[in-house]
Amino acid sequence: MTETLTVPPAAAHTSGREAGGLGEARPLDGRPFPAYDYTRANKLPREMSGYWTKSFDVGGQTRTAKVYISPETPIRSYYTVVAVPDGVDTAEFLQRSSWVDIGDRREEGLFILEPGEAGWGDHQAEAAYVEAAMAFYQSNRYFSIFGLHYLVGYGAGAPALEAWAVAHPLRVISQVYVDSPGLSAEYLNSYAARKFDGDTEGTYTDVLFPEGFDLIRYDETVLPTWFVHPEPRSVSASLSYWKRANDTVDVGSSDRTLGTVFRQRRRSGRWMTSYAGPIAQVAVQKRPISSRNGLSTSQIVDFLTGYTRYENFFAYGNQLFERADYAKLGVRVRTMTVEGFVREYLVHVPRSARRLWRDKAPVVFVWPGNSQTDKVFFDAAQWWKVAEREGCVLVVICEQYSNTSVSVSHRDSIAFFRQLRDVMVREYPVDPTRFYSTGQSAGSQVTQNFAIAFPEYFAAVASTSFTAAPNAAGAVSMDGVQYPASGQMIPNYQIYGYGDLGFLAGGLWDDTQNSLDAWARYHLGANGLELSDVDSLDGERSGWHDRFQTWTWRDRDTAIPVLKLTKNVYRSHNTMPEESPLMWDFLKHYRRVVDRHGNVTRYFSESGFRRPRDSKRL
Numbered sequence: 318m319t320e321t322l323t324v325p326p327a328a329a330h331t332s333g334r335e336a337g338g339l340g341e342a343r344p345l346d347g348r349p350f351p352a353y354d355y356t357r358a359n360k361l362p363r364e365m366s367g368y369w370t371k372s373f374d375v376g377g378q379t380r381t382a383k384v385y386i387s388p389e390t391p392i393r394s395y396y397t398v399v400a401v402p403d404g405v406d407t408a409e410f411l412q413r414s415s416w417v418d419i420g421d422r423r424e425e426g427l428f429i430l431e432p433g434e435a436g437w438g439d440h441q442a443e444a445a446y447v448e449a450a451m452a453f454y455q456s457n458r459y460f461s462i463f464g465l466h467y468l469v470g471y472g473a474g475a476p477a478l479e480a481w482a483v484a485h486p487l488r489v490i491s492q493v494y495v496d497s498p499g500l501s502a503e504y505l506n507s508y509a510a511r512k513f514d515g516d517t518e519g520t521y522t523d524v525l526f527p528e529g530f531d532l533i534r535y536d537e538t539v540l541p542t543w544f545v546h547p548e549p550r551s552v553s554a555s556l557s558y559w560k561r562a563n564d565t566v567d568v569g570s571s572d573r574t575l576g577t578v579f580r581q582r583r584r585s586g587r588w589m590t591s592y593a594g595p596i597a598q599v600a601v602q603k604r605p606i607s608s609r610n611g612l613s614t615s616q617i618v619d620f621l622t623g624y625t626r627y628e629n630f631f632a633y634g635n636q637l638f639e640r641a642d643y644a645k646l647g648v649r650v651r652t653m654t655v656e657g658f659v660r661e662y663l664v665h666v667p668r669s670a671r672r673l674w675r676d677k678a679p680v681v682f683v684w685p686g687n688s689q690t691d692k693v694f695f696d697a698a699q700w701w702k703v704a705e706r707e708g709c710v711l712v713v714i715c716e717q718y719s720n721t722s723v724s725v726s727h728r729d730s731i732a733f734f735r736q737l738r739d740v741m742v743r744e745y746p747v748d749p750t751r752f753y754s755t756g757q758s759a760g761s762q763v764t765q766n767f768a769i770a771f772p773e774y775f776a777a778v779a780s781t782s783f784t785a786a787p788n789a790a791g792a793v794s795m796d797g798v799q800y801p802a803s804g805q806m807i808p809n810y811q812i813y814g815y816g817d818l819g820f821l822a823g824g825l826w827d828d829t830q831n832s833l834d835a836w837a838r839y840h841l842g843a844n845g846l847e848l849s850d851v852d853s854l855d856g857e858r859s860g861w862h863d864r865f866q867t868w869t870w871r872d873r874d875t876a877i878p879v880l881k882l883t884k885n886v887y888r889s890h891n892t893m894p895e896e897s898p899l900m901w902d903f904l905k906h907y908r909r910v911v912d913r914h915g916n917v918t919r920y921f922s923e924s925g926f927r928r929p930r931d932s933k934r935l
Contacts, residue, residue: 338408338409338412339367339368339385339408339411339412339417340368340408341368342368342369342370342383342408343367343368343369343370344369344370344371344372345369345370345371345384345459346370346371346372348459350458350459350721350722351364351365351458351459351722351723352364352722353718353722354722355658355659355718356659357659358652358659358660358661358715359391359392359661359690359691359692359715359725360389360390360391360392361386361390361391361392361394361460361461361723362722362723363388365386365390365459365460365723366386366387366388366390367385367386368383368384368385368408369383369384369385369386369459370382370383370384371383371384371450371453373446373449373450373453375445375446375449376445378433380431380433380446380449380450381431382428382429382430382431382450382453382454383407383408383411383427383428383429383431384426384427384428384429384454384459384460385411385416385417385420385426385427385429386426386460387420387421387423387424387425387426388421389421389424390420390424390425390426390460391424391690391692392461392690392723392724392725393461393462393463393464393688393689393690393692393693393724393725394424394425394426394460394461394462394463394692395423395425395426395462395463395467395622395625396425396426396427396428396454396462396463396466396467397416397420397425397426397427397428397466397467397468397469397618397621398427398428398429398430398451398454398466398467398468398469398478399411399416399427399428399429399430399469399470399471400429400430400437400468400469400470400471400474400475400477400478401429401430401431401432401471401474402471402472402473402474402496402608403432403436403437403472403473403474404436405608407429407431410608411427411429413608413609414608414609414610414611414613414614415611415614415615416614418611419611419614419615419618423618423622426460426462428450428454430446430447430450430474430477430478432473432474433446436473437472437473437474437477438477439476439477440476440477440479440480440500440504441480441504443476443477443480444477444480446477447477447478447480447481448481451481455488458721458722458723459723460723461723461724463693464488464629464693465487465488465489465490465625465626465627465629466488466489466490467489467490467491467492467621467622468481468482468489468491468492468493469492469493469494469495469617469621470492470493470494470495470497471494471495471496471608472495472496472497473498475494475495475496475497475498475499476497476498476499476500478492478494479492479494479497479499479500479555480500480504482540483500483504483505483508483535483558484508486535486538486540486562487513487538487628487629487630487631487632487635488629488630489540489626490541490621490624490625490626490637491540491541491542491543491620491621491623491624492540492541492542492543492621493542493543493544493545493617493620493621494542494543494544494545494547494555495545495546495606495608495617496545496546496547496548496605497544497547497548497552497555498547498548498551498552499544499547499548499551499552499553499554499555499556500554500555500558501554502554505536505554505555505558508535508536509534509535509536509558509561510534510535510536511534511535512532512533512534512535513532513533513534513535513631513632513633514526514532515633515816517631517816517889517890518630520890521814521816521817521818521819521889521890522815522816522817522818522819522821522822522889523816524631524633524814524815524816524886524887524888524889525815526887533588533632533633535562536558536561536562537562537564537587537588538562538589538632538635539562539563539564539581539587539589539590539597539637540559540562540563540597540637541563541596541597541598541599541620541623541624541637542559542563542598542599542600543575543599543600543601543602543617543620544556544599544600544601544602545576545602545605545606545617546602546603546604546605546606547601549603556599556601559599560579560599563579563581563587563597563598563599564581564582564585564586564587564595564597565579565580565581565582565597565598565599566579566580566581566582567579569600569601572600574602574616575600575602575620576600576601576602576603576604577600577601577602577603578598578599578600579598579599579600579601580595580597580598581595581596581597581598582595583595585597588632588633588635588861589626589632589635589636589637590636590637590638591636591861591895592636592638592699592861592893592894592895593636593637593638593639593894596624596637596638596639597637600620622640623639623640624637624638624639624640625637625638625639625640625641625696625697626638627696627697627891627893627894628888628889628891628893630889631816631888631889631891633887633888633889634814634885634887634888634889634891634893636893636894636895638699638894639702640696641695641696641701646665646667646701646705647665647666647667647668648663648664648665648695648701649663649664649665650663651663651664653736653737653740655729655732655733655736656729656732658717658728658729660714660715660717660729660733661690661691661715662691662712662713662714662715662737663691663692663695663711663712663713663715664710664711664712664713664745665695665701665704665710665711665713666678666710666745667701667704667705667708667709667710668705669704669705669706669707669708670704670708670709670710670746671708671746672708673707673708673927674708674746674748675746676746677746677747677748677751678708678709678710678745678746678747678748679708679709679710679747679748679751679752679753679904679905680709680710680711680712680741680745680747680748680751680752680753681700681704681709681710681711681712681753681754681755681901681904682712682714682734682737682752682753682754682755682775683695683698683700683711683712683713683714683755683756683760684714684727684730684754684755684756684757684759684760684761684763684764684780685713685714685715685716685756685757685760686756686757686758686759686760686761686782686891686892687716687719687726687727687758687759687760688716688719688724688725688726689716689725689757689760690715690716690725691713691714691715692715694713694757694760695711695713697891697892697894698757698892698894698896698897699894699897700713700755700897702894702897702898703897703898703901707901707905709753709901709905710741710745710747712737712741714730714733714734714737714760716728717729726759727759727760727762727763728796729796730763730795730796731771731795731796732796734767734774738752738774748908750776750908750909750910751776751907751908751926752774752775752776753775753776753777753778753779753904753907754767754768754774754775754778754780755778755779755780755781755897755900755904756780756781756783757780757781757782757783757891757892758781758782758783758818758890758891758892759783760780760783761780761781761782761783761784761811762783762785763795764778764779764780765778765780765783765784765785765809765811765836766785766793766794766795766800768785768807768809768840769785769786769787769793769802769803769839770792770793770795770800770801770802770803771800771803772803772805772806772807772917773803773805773909773911773915773917775807775909776808776904776907776908776909776919777807777808777809777810777903777904777906777907778807778808778809778810778904779809779810779811779812779881779900779901779903779904780810780811780812780900781811781812781813781892781896781900782812782813782814782817782818782821782890782891782892783818783821784811784813784820784821784832784833784835784836785832785836786832786835786836786838786839787802787839802839804842804843805843805917806840806843806844806879806919806935807843807919808878808879808880808903808904808906808907808919808921808935809840809879809880809881810880810881810882810883810899810900810903810904811836811881811882811883812865812882812883812884812885812892812896812899812900813833813882813883813884813885814884814885814886814888814889814890814891815884815885815886815887815888815889816888816889816890817888817889817890818890819831820832820833821833824884825837825848825868825882826848826854837880837882840880841870841880844870844872844879844880845873846870846873846879846880850870850871850873851868851869851870852868852869852870852871853868856868856884857869860885860895861887861895862887863886864885864886864887864888865883865884865885865886865899866883866884866886867881867882867883867884868881868882868883869881872935875921875933875934875935877921877933877935878903878906879935881903883896883899905925905926906921906922906923906925907919907920907921907922907935908920908922908926908932918934918935919934919935920932920933920934920935921933921934921935
């Protein structure tokens, strides 16, 4: 086994380009898809680094877009979509404005929209081009993206990009428009009153809302926005639209960089900030900036990347929140060789760990969902916020290549965990009796399989949107190998959505028997319990708009919770950051001790082991 610390490239890295510039963009048209590059852990294939061009036939005319991929850009990286102004050479613009250097330094990509031969048309004339370019950018086999985007539009290119954001607000994290004339009130009003329903587009189970439920409107989708030197007479409709969407105060405050800032109301009722609180804003800087000024571009990037977002198609699970800063948090990006493959993982030891636990911090092993990398899930699930508050150490696993060279999935999970476990015990001040596992979707499947086949590995598990149960032979499959169910209890908590995977549809008391029922049946049996032993048939309601409906089963002798199920009645498949604290509040009460014969003894502490001598044996 080998382990190394990955080091971000220096800001002056030339990204495989000539020192004097980007050079000629290489065509993606007709290019073979990149081969697997197993020498890199969670990086796009090395051959994809550099400057590319892609052409589109739009109404019989050929239009182009450019792509810049830094040498260390990971699979499913963040990208900034940039609409360049009229009258510039794209390569020269990207270099003089420092967008390329910033991409290198941040290990991120750029997708660049370009005007036609006659310059940018209005947003209506450009709609077909922008849709074609964005469709390619969002789904192709040359590179892969986080799934939600930062937008920056310059000059006459800004309205076309802003119009796309109005039509697809769930897919945009934050946006900046420089020297923009804005959009017309007529266009903005054509989207404002549209509503998001419970349709999951045939992918998952549709969500049925209760009678009288107020659907979210497009103009209620918070989206942080900054206008820099806008056209004062024509931008008013755009400014009013985004202030309404972000539910801002009427009177702005002054900021040296941003100009006048209209912040989200303190008591805002917007769904998309139910977890993070009122963090959205709309800013207007009247002063012009130079697009050739690297400092100005850095200020734009600072505004954009203060935010992240997750869930790009279902409004009631979509959330805006703070993006993690690895440098400030001290997150380490590490690699190790697992079964012959280089694998990446993140370790976050919060400063609160030593203060709260000295040299005995609990550890949460986090398994992302299928196609999600460690970096994607670190932001999406916001476990780092829980870690900062509670002092738990996070180990976030990255998956390995799956069906293409730019996507990942789980493999060698048992071997990976065993190696990670040894690293944590050997190198970090942790408490091995308080190792916990969590995950989403395919990562939940890994966690739940561990709970069945290897319950001694963890003190407790809690995961979202995928259940597991032994097959007819009494086994579960991990990495293609069948492992017998242990039949032993382990404290277990599952959260799923109303609009989740088909095999999770419904509940435990309906007439449909599916994977959810099989999961409950196995774990209830391991605890010597029946379905009827639940605390309340109706479940306990909590959370934003009472979105969480929770059932709990307790040990008959000690009344300690041993199995828990929550249905999020207002989300589809993807997890939400509000669910991570719920899972921690379950996990933190348990520890387990394994003797030299492999016998497991479990303990429960009401205080989460904050108070001495309050633990009880399960």
